Amino acid sequence: DSGVTQTPKHLITATGQRVTLRCSPRSGDLSVYWYQQSLDQGLQFLIQYYNGEERAKGNILERFSAQQFPDLHSELNLSSLELGDSALYFCASSVYGGSTDTQYFGPGTRLTVL
Amino acid sequence: GENVEQHPSTLSVQEGDSAVIKCTYSDSASNYFPWYKQELGKRPQLIIDIRSNVGEKKDQRIAVTLNKTAKHFSLHITETQPEDSAVYFCAASGDSGYALNFGKGTSLLVTP
Secondary structure (H helix, E strand, O other): OOOEEEEOOOOEEEOOOOOEEEEEEOOOOOOOEEEEEEOOOOEEEEEEOOOOEEEEEEOOOOEEEEEOOOOOOOEEEEOOOOOOHOOEEEEEEEEEOOOOOEEEOOEEEEEEEO | OOOOOEOOOOEEEEOOOOOEEEEEEEEEEOEEEEEEOOOOOOEEEEEEOOOOOOEEEEOOEEEEEEOOOOOOEEEEEOOOOHHOEEEEEEEEEEOEEEEEOOOOEEEEEEEE
């Protein structure tokens, strides 16, 4: 157990819908990262937050947004869902969010879009 | 941006043999190189990492080597066991970005 928690574990929804994925970092970690894992694209970085502020952006679609709250938990919002958004979504956390920080991954949320 | 290439994509070894997985990266500013093990449907778990100020790091049966000049790093697993079977991912991050850029993964199968 890494200490990073994610809810829900599974999510099944229809195209065009909107969902919210939630992540709580390890105690003491200030930075949260979101990654998408699909069979054809591997593990892709989406976005990083540090202490409530956006720090880095990766291949995140405009239909996706995220935020980190004062209690440091983070939410990833996915809207206008398409079949291709079906994937495992992982949250990771690290202490300071620096380039050499160890990142610890949560158990993931499996999203299925029908 | 950073591009990480990983080889081989699949690797099958007999129990007790060694396994080697190699990665190359493109961004010379990269300074952190972790390796993750992922079992089916589970989260990536950090197994070892190396920072650019060292060339080699070992933890029991697992070792990682880094060649900054050639921009490649490798994972070595000795005395493999069936429970080592999983997908292994290399990654790189550095000053040009805080995120981890992952290789495509190596599916390792250790047969008894």
